[in-house]
Amino acid sequence: MKRSSWSVIGALTVTAFIALGSKTAAGQGLPAAVGSPRVYVLNSAEFVGYPRSFLQFGAQGVGGWTPAAFFLIRHPRGNVLVDTGVSDREIDEPGSVWGAGLRQYFGLKKTPDLSIESQLAKARLKPEDIHYVVLTHLHLDHAGNLSKFPTATFIIQNEELKAAWWPDKGFEGAYLHEDIKDTRKFKILRLEGNLDLFGDRSIEVIRAPGHTPGTQLVVARLPRSGMVVFTGDAVYDRDNLEKNALPTPSGAWQATGMLNTYALVRQWRDSGAQVLFSHDGDDFKTYKQAPAYYD
Structure with missing residues (x-):
């Protein structure tokens, strides 16, 4: 099937499947749904002192927090x-997943308050x-900690x-x-294009695609805050975006x-979207931090 066909036909099929899945999940004693969408900013680890050239090729010096x-x-x-x-195993077993070399290269710091459970608790939720x-x-x-969500549906x-x-x-x-x-044990929606998750x-x-063959962005539209874009590593940070730096x-x-x-993210930003980077320390400090949220 061509990608263009998937975007229209496949997405409709997946949306119908998700709608059914939501109805099933709602009957399993999960927390009461919120009245309108909210976005919480969370953090899983800190990097300090890695080569700045990793994020912007040719840059000098080391990266800050x-x-x-x-x-x-x-x-x-x-x-x-x-x-x-980042995998929570790196809290009690440093190097057990990343290895000592990677931890040192990126200056990885992982503490109990940065665990999945601790971060989700800020929104009064648990992994389940x-x-x-x-x-x-x-x-x-x-993609650390995937196994902490055995009942979730993964979208990849x-x-x-x-x-x-x-x-x-x-x-x-x-x-x-x-x-x-x-991953072979998980419920996975395998995408070959875009997806309107709830059909609205x-x-x-x-x-x-760019950073990796299957990189994807996520966009949320909130009643008050408007359009919010989650870049993942499609755009590492503001310098990459502003300087067109690879x-x-x-x-x-x-x-x-x-x-x-x-170019697409700049277009959204210039139209008023809030861009939330995964790896911009300066920007991150300006975001609303959980338990505060965007709505």
């Missing part, structure tokens, strides 16, 4: 998590309260699943077997794809 952010969307039709951050997990991609700082581009299990040469280092080993444009998943070659599977995504 940088989060590994992820996001929660509480929606009347189900709780949606955007990414799952999450209905859907949208993975912007399956790299180690965005099919190309990203293939890339994680059979990565191209030179791009294998950011996919960790420990993170993805249980309140949450949309937008295919944006990351290190290992962070750009398809450079033209990344540049096209930059």
